[in-house]
Amino acid sequence: MEIRNELNGQLRIVIVGHVDHGKSTLIGRLLNDTGSLPDGKVEQVHEMSRKRGMPFEWAFVMDALQAERDQGITIDTTQIHFKTAQRPYVIIDAPGHTEFLKNMVTGASQADAALLVIDAAEGALEQSRRHAFLLHLLGVRQVAVVVNKMDRVEFDQYRFEAVSREIREYLAELDVFPKAVIPIAARHGDNIVTRSDKAPWYDGPTVIDALDAFRPQQTPTDQPLRFPLQDVYKPDDRRILAGRIESGRLRVGDTLRFSPTGATATVVSIEGWNHSQPIIAAQAGQSIGVTLDKRIFAERGHIAHLEQGAPHVTHRLGVRLFWLTSEPLTVGKTYTLKITTAEHRVTVESISAVIDIEDLSSTPAKAVHRNEVAEVVLRSRSPIAVDLASELPRTGRGVIIDGHDVVGGCIAVEVDEGPAASTNTTEVSHAVTTEERFSANGHKGGVLWLTGLSGAGKSTLAMALERALFDRGWQVFVLDGDNVRNGLNAGLGFSASDRAENIRRVAETAKLFADAGVLVIASLISPLQADRARARAIGGERFHEVYVSADLATCETRDPKGLYKKARAGEIAEFTGISAPYEAPESPELTIDTGTLAPTEALGELLDYVDTTFGKTSLKQGRL
Amino acid sequence: MTADLDYLESQSIYILREAYNRIDKLALLWSIGKDSNALLWLCRKAFFGRVPFPVVQLDTGMELPEVYQFRDRVAKEWDLDLVVEQCPPEEEMDQTLPPLTRAAARKTEGLKNLLHNGKYQGVMVGIRRDEQATRAKERVFSPRSLEGDWDVKDQPAEFWDHYKTRFEEGTHVRIHPLLHWTELDIWRYSKREEIPIVPLYFAKDGKRYRSLGEKNITFPVDSTAGTIDEIIAELVVTKIPERAGRAMDNESEDSFERLRSAGYM
Numbered sequence A: 001m002e003i004r005n006e007l008n009g010q011l012r013i014v015i016v017g018h019v020d021h022g023k024s025t026l027i028g029r030l031l032n033d034t035g036s037l038p039d040g041k042v043e044q045v046h047e048m049s050r051k052r053g054m055p056f057e058w059a060f061v062m063d064a065l066q067a068e069r070d071q072g073i074t075i076d077t078t079q080i081h082f083k084t085a086q087r088p089y090v091i092i093d094a095p096g097h098t099e100f101l102k103n104m105v106t107g108a109s110q111a112d113a114a115l116l117v118i119d120a121a122e123g124a125l126e127q128s129r130r131h132a133f134l135l136h137l138l139g140v141r142q143v144a145v146v147v148n149k150m151d152r153v154e155f156d157q158y159r160f161e162a163v164s165r166e167i168r169e170y171l172a173e174l175d176v177f178p179k180a181v182i183p184i185a186a187r188h189g190d191n192i193v194t195r196s197d198k199a200p201w202y203d204g205p206t207v208i209d210a211l212d213a214f215r216p217q218q219t220p221t222d223q224p225l226r227f228p229l230q231d232v233y234k235p236d237d238r239r240i241l242a243g244r245i246e247s248g249r250l251r252v253g254d255t256l257r258f259s260p261t262g263a264t265a266t267v268v269s270i271e272g273w274n275h276s277q278p279i280i281a282a283q284a285g286q287s288i289g290v291t292l293d294k295r296i297f298a299e300r301g302h303i304a305h306l307e308q309g310a311p312h313v314t315h316r317l318g319v320r321l322f323w324l325t326s327e328p329l330t331v332g333k334t335y336t337l338k339i340t341t342a343e344h345r346v347t348v349e350s351i352s353a354v355i356d357i358e359d360l361s362s363t364p365a366k367a368v369h370r371n372e373v374a375e376v377v378l379r380s381r382s383p384i385a386v387d388l389a390s391e392l393p394r395t396g397r398g399v400i401i402d403g404h405d406v407v408g409g410c411i412a413v414e415v416d417e418g419p420a421a422s423t424n425t426t427e428v429s430h431a432v433t434t435e436e437r438f439s440a441n442g443h444k445g446g447v448l449w450l451t452g453l454s455g456a457g458k459s460t461l462a463m464a465l466e467r468a469l470f471d472r473g474w475q476v477f478v479l480d481g482d483n484v485r486n487g488l489n490a491g492l493g494f495s496a497s498d499r500a501e502n503i504r505r506v507a508e509t510a511k512l513f514a515d516a517g518v519l520v521i522a523s524l525i526s527p528l529q530a531d532r533a534r535a536r537a538i539g540g541e542r543f544h545e546v547y548v549s550a551d552l553a554t555c556e557t558r559d560p561k562g563l564y565k566k567a568r569a570g571e572i573a574e575f576t577g578i579s580a581p582y583e584a585p586e587s588p589e590l591t592i593d594t595g596t597l598a599p600t601e602a603l604g605e606l607l608d609y610v611d612t613t614f615g616k617t618s619l620k621q622g623r624l
Numbered sequence B: 001m002t003a004d005l006d007y008l009e010s011q012s013i014y015i016l017r018e019a020y021n022r023i024d025k026l027a028l029l030w031s032i033g034k035d036s037n038a039l040l041w042l043c044r045k046a047f048f049g050r051v052p053f054p055v056v057q058l059d060t061g062m063e064l065p066e067v068y069q070f071r072d073r074v075a076k077e078w079d080l081d082l083v084v085e086q087c088p089p090e091e092e093m094d095q096t097l098p099p100l101t102r103a104a105a106r107k108t109e110g111l112k113n114l115l116h117n118g119k120y121q122g123v124m125v126g127i128r129r130d131e132q133a134t135r136a137k138e139r140v141f142s143p144r145s146l147e148g149d150w151d152v153k154d155q156p157a158e159f160w161d162h163y164k165t166r167f168e169e170g171t172h173v174r175i176h177p178l179l180h181w182t183e184l185d186i187w188r189y190s191k192r193e194e195i196p197i198v199p200l201y202f203a204k205d206g207k208r209y210r211s212l213g214e215k216n217i218t219f220p221v222d223s224t225a226g227t228i229d230e231i232i233a234e235l236v237v238t239k240i241p242e243r244a245g246r247a248m249d250n251e252s253e254d255s256f257e258r259l260r261s262a263g264y265m
């Protein structure tokens, strides 16, 4: 089987371009001039136009909705079949209005080739460029340009050449080289099916010639096998793994490996229904079911492939993305990324660049707004099996889902294999290694131990840091000295031994959190050198001491809880700094002086430290 | 050459399997016509011989006798979980609709009852883009509002075979696994696969049904095509639209759009 019959293979053509440049008109006219309209259609369009008090409107052939006809604008994409002497076509009309970009994407994503329509008088406008860019992202590489409404510029050759040059230059920057640039007047039928005598200076192809010159897309049968599972069926005693082969070929007897699990098994049969003969092989484009020799764990979302030529498996993915919804994409937000049938919860780690559609320049940004195109880094908790779009487009692209809706699309442009999850060197018997957790989270777990006087600003800093890191998608949690005394450490007082035990328990708890991959911010006065040394011993090398310093006088004037006042009045015994000692750390990993730094500066310093110590650059150095 | 049919078939099977995996409570609407017969056939291919969800006929009591006979025979032979949903009478329809459209609207109401009583989250319908211009605007997974309305002016993005499969509580989705097929494809496929067909499609006394609907609002068209091959030959050259015999489509410019916006198939 072939994805499409290459002899009389149908070709799907999308018509794109700026609003009102004449896309629907072109299709109406094309259908009419090739004799493809059903009987009575032209009369109906006459009647629709007359009813609305307008001259005959070819666009009404395609614009079927009342709202579209009343407003003279295409709202949603539509498709129509027609034939030339050479082959059958599906023509896909796409709306040009920026409001309906999601509909344009819906239509264009299904095309093998595109006609980009540009108004001769207006030239390439914003959506002309955006559509060209999206075609490129959607993988539509064959493009021809028509410069429409030539009647409105008196079929001026120089105007045509200026528009033609401008769009060719733009497309060239996208690595797209149009097969033809054709001067037409869609409304009047010039150069659509028959050559126009109004542009004797033009001797290139007509629209029909250009369509027939497009090539059918090659079925990716010679590429590496990718067989993503849709479902597992047990109709009887068979266990059938069902899905569609996206690329390559598969034969009975092949040993399959599944990503991301790494499970392997051999194909025993290719199952079908109502087949006269057993099926022994299948290839790209076919929806099939297979049975295996072993009952391995395999489910929807896993990709079967051969030993050779496996997909990448990663927790961190660089994508080029287009955004289709009014709520902007921002750093730290979490979405569902769906690649073939696999879904992953991903957090936006960074937005490397938003691309200016006008001149294709890029600028770093904090958010991607509706209809924008950007380069983004996504971080996933679960391992993603994926290909680079440039190598295997069908398994190298995906959609972003937010809530109930598809809100964007993306193609994989960079894969970060990350620290090799397979080199499992820890002796823990967990099936999930520490490295894997770190790799999934995109940061290390650890303990950030904030020590300092009451009122030095530990809790404020701790909570602000927790917020900031959480917003970036980190696994982070504050263990606050005051809060733990209500639960974990309820019953402990303020005697020297109780204080020591208080700290030991917090240190042990923090360590467990850190093992689980969380960055723990422990915020405790922890006045004694010895107690903190013990906490450090418990936490090991993941323990980082931060001295939040402010002199006693400053803390006393701040006195947020009124404790100093009470201590001075003798109402609280053994109050650190007044009636009990505070031993400042001798060599903390970091000192933050809240006496001189503004709160935002203090947070900034802390964030920088956390980034380099626990963040992704620290992962790259492989010091886990 | 029927390689193109393999492609169409594969795509439909992919859609059916997505629906079955993603949507909890599914039903298939079986009009007993050529398209939904092909759809049932594709289900058997997708799920290895078994149709794993209820198959519903929205019955107005106005189908031709051959249709009922065919229904009962095939349901038994294919071991279908057949559900017959009786549609409410015409008097209960929106009286501002043109009369024939009103008759067709009975099915919309029948469908609403079915969805409500059966708590279905997804219904599969064998419509095609080439049948009718508003159907050409459809999505493969087409969400409906709480009231069952189709918001044609704000449809979801659908690309790269990723479909909308998450919905608000109480709404449902229409799944259209045949959207990309043409009338001619269906006949060529029916021939290749030897799918059973209601005999009304074949010409008798110079007339045949090209599109099968209720007897009060569907009319046979002039034809001498008495076999599948002759039907295929006829379709290659005809310039008469498929639904020319469907009165409600052509009653006024917007009648079919209104019908569909309100939830018709």
Ligand SMILES: Nc1nc2c(ncn2[C@@H]2O[C@H](COP(=O)(O)OP(=O)(O)OP(=O)(O)O)[C@@H](O)[C@H]2O)c(=O)[nH]1
Binding pocket: A017, A018, A019, A020, A021, A022, A023, A024, A025, A026, A057, A058, A059, A072, A073, A074, A075, A094, A095, A096, A097, A148, A149, A150, A151, A152, A184, A185, A186, A187, A188
């Ligand atoms: N003078 C002139 N007018 C044209 C020509 N082609 C299209 N038009 C007119 O331009 C207007 C817009 O045409 P449409 O075909 O609706 O434009 P469109 O690109 O489909 O617009 P959207 O789908 O809304 O983006 C209509 O009024 C057409 O009649 C042409 O060759 N010459």
Ligand SMILES: [Mg+2]
Binding pocket: A023, A024, A025, A059, A073, A074, A093, A094, A095, A096
């Ligand atoms: Mg248009």
